[in-house]
Structure formats: C-alpha cells, structure tokens
Amino acid sequence: MKDLTIAFIGAGNMARSLVNGLLAAGVDAGHIRASDPDAGQRARLAALGIVAVDTNRQAVAGADVVVLAVKPQVLGDVLSELPVEAGQLVVSIAAGVPLEALERWTPAGTAIVRCMPNTPALLGAGITGLFANPAVSAGQRASADAVLASAGRTVWVDDEDLLDAVTAVSGSGPAYFFYLMEAMIDAGEALGLDRDTATLLTLETAYGAARMAREGDEPPGRLRANVTSPGGTTERALSILDDGGVRQALNDAIAGAAQRARELAKDIGQS
Numbered sequence: 001m002k003d004l005t006i007a008f009i010g011a012g013n014m015a016r017s018l019v020n021g022l023l024a025a026g027v028d029a030g031h032i033r034a035s036d037p038d039a040g041q042r043a044r045l046a047a048l049g050i051v052a053v054d055t056n057r058q059a060v061a062g063a064d065v066v067v068l069a070v071k072p073q074v075l076g077d078v079l080s081e082l083p084v085e086a087g088q089l090v091v092s093i094a095a096g097v098p099l100e101a102l103e104r105w106t107p108a109g110t111a112i113v114r115c116m117p118n119t120p121a122l123l124g125a126g127i128t129g130l131f132a133n134p135a136v137s138a139g140q141r142a143s144a145d146a147v148l149a150s151a152g153r154t155v156w157v158d159d160e161d162l163l164d165a166v167t168a169v170s171g172s173g174p175a176y177f178f179y180l181m182e183a184m185i186d187a188g189e190a191l192g193l194d195r196d197t198a199t200l201l202t203l204e205t206a207y208g209a210a211r212m213a214r215e216g217d218e219p220p221g222r223l224r225a226n227v228t229s230p231g232g233t234t235e236r237a238l239s240i241l242d243d244g245g246v247r248q249a250l251n252d253a254i255a256g257a258a259q260r261a262r263e264l265a266k267d268i269g270q271s
C-alpha cells in the first residue's frame with residue numbers, strides 16, 4: 001500500500017479527507033496526486049504536500065489506483081475522457097452510480113470497486129460499503145480497502161444490490177441520528193432546560209451510548225434491556241415510542257431510502 005501511487009480525480013471534501021487519512025497512515029505524500037479544475041481546491045491539497053495537477057490526464061498517468069471523487073452528475077463525462085490504463089484500479093466513491101455505468105465509461109475489463117462512504121468519513125469516523133467487479137484482483141481489493149479505511153471502517157458486500165441497503169442504513173444513517181438528536185433537544189427544552197444544556201445532554205448521551213454499543217460485547221437490544229427497569233422512567237418512554245409506531249416507522253424509512261437508492265441508480269445508469 002505504501003508503494004502505491006494513488007490519483008484522486010476531484011479534490012473536494014471527500015478527497016481531502018481520504019488524503020489526510022492516507023498521510024496519517026504513513027503513505028508518502030509524493031505517492032498521492034489530485035486533479036481539480038478549481039485552483040483553490042488544488043491549493044488546499046497541495047498544502048498537504050501532495051502533487052496537485054490541473055488535468056485529470058496528468059493525475060492518472062502511471063497511477064496504480066484512481067479514486068473518482070467528483071459529484072455523480074459529472075462522473076460520466078469525466079470517466080469517458082479519462083485515459084484509464086491497463087492494470088489500473090478504479091475506485092468510485094460517487095453515491096449511487098452503478099457498476100454497469102462505470103464499466104460502460106471505462107475500457108473493457110477495467111478493475112473497478114464501487115464504494116458507498118458516509119459523511120463522518122470527513123472526520124475519519126466513517127463507514128464505507130464496497131463492492132468489486134470480477135476484474136479486481138485480491139491485491140487491488142486490499143488497496144481499495146486501505147484507501148477507504150483511511151476514513152473509517154470498511155465492509156465488503158458480495159452483491160451490488162446490497163449497496164442500496166448500505167446507502168439506506170449508513171449512507172443516510174447520520175441524518176436519522178441527527179433527527180433523533182433534534183427531537184431530544186426540543187423535548188428537553190420543552191421540559192424547561194435551556195437549549196445549550198439540552199444539546200449537551202443529548203450529544204454526550206448519543207456519544208456515550210454509541211461507545212457502549214461499539215466497544216462492549218452486548219448487542220444494542222441487551223444494552224437497552226439493561227437500562228430499562230420494570231415500572232421505571234425508561235420503560236415508560238420506550239412503551240410510548242412503541243405505541244407511536246416508531247420502530248415500524250424506522251423500518252419503513254430505511255426501506256424507503258433503499259428504494260430511492262435503486263431509483264436514483266437507475267436514472268444515473270441510463271445517462
């Protein structure tokens with residue numbers, strides 16, 4: 001991994017996060033390149049010590065891994081003009097762009113990994129779902145994993161359709177937690193706390209609960225049962241959530257997000 005040359009096409013937020021992660025993981029800055037038409041974006045990445053160039057052609061020439069970090073809407077044009085070389089691994093982080101389209105825009109037999117990262121990747125705390133086409137070798141799979149692992153955890157799926165489920169659970173997932181936080185802050189305020197205090201209580205509780213679920217051995221259902229005493233306050237709150245159909249609504253919301261991911265992929269795939 002440390003010997004690979006990695007080219008980023010598009011030097012925006014995600015590219016910057018991945019570059020920061022790769023540098024922190026010990027990758028030599030001289031092995032990382034990025035291209036972007038925006039001089040400001042290039043300057044921000046050049047400040048990290050990597051090679052910033054203004055044409056995508058310069059970035060891909062001789063690279064081992066080409067990371068597509070442009071918006072999905074421009075990806076078709078970018079990729080059709082990109083001289084992808086034999087043996088290069090193409091890693092797309094563009095949300096919702098199906099492999100079928102990526103394969104159509106690249107030379108036959110190109111090794112491609114399609115990824116679905118999420119926004120906490122910007123802090124190095126993301127999780128990315130990855131799917132490889134059959135042309136990807138074991139070594140290239142490890143390279144793609146290492147690039148995305150620089151922004152958090154990774155999980156591979158063996159069926160591309162499962163990336164829609166990844167999108168619905170973790171891609172859109174941060175927004176579900178923000179929504180819950182907003183509702184808890186509003187409720188705390190309604191009970192007389194000032195907004196800053198309600199926010200502090202909510203955010204620290206979310207952080208602590210996530211750490212317990214992540215670092216302990218017990219699944220969330222057990223952790224919930226552990227803090228729910230019969231006849232107590234938590235039991236009252238949870239029974240009101242159940243009576244309000246919140247669990248079912250979350251199930252429907254995530255299924256709806258997956259359905260929307262399928263629709264969007266179909267639209268992009270036809271372009």
Ligand SMILES: NC(=O)c1ccc[n+]([C@@H]2O[C@H](COP(=O)([O-])OP(=O)(O)OC[C@H]3O[C@@H](n4cnc5c(N)ncnc54)[C@H](OP(=O)(O)O)[C@@H]3O)[C@@H](O)[C@H]2O)c1
Pocket residue numbers: 009010011012013014015035036037038041056068069070071072074078093094095116117118119120122
């Ligand atoms: N941000 C997230 O949390 C997140 C999560 C999951 C997936 N993603 C995916 O990651 C990708 C990048 O997202 P982002 O948030 O990093 O977007 P971004 O900050 O807008 O970065 C994209 C960069 O690509 C540049 N660009 C536009 N046209 C180009 C071209 N022809 N050649 C090279 N570069 C070009 C843009 O320049 P201009 O600004 O001048 O157009 C911009 O600097 C997207 O496909 C998105 O779906 C992002």
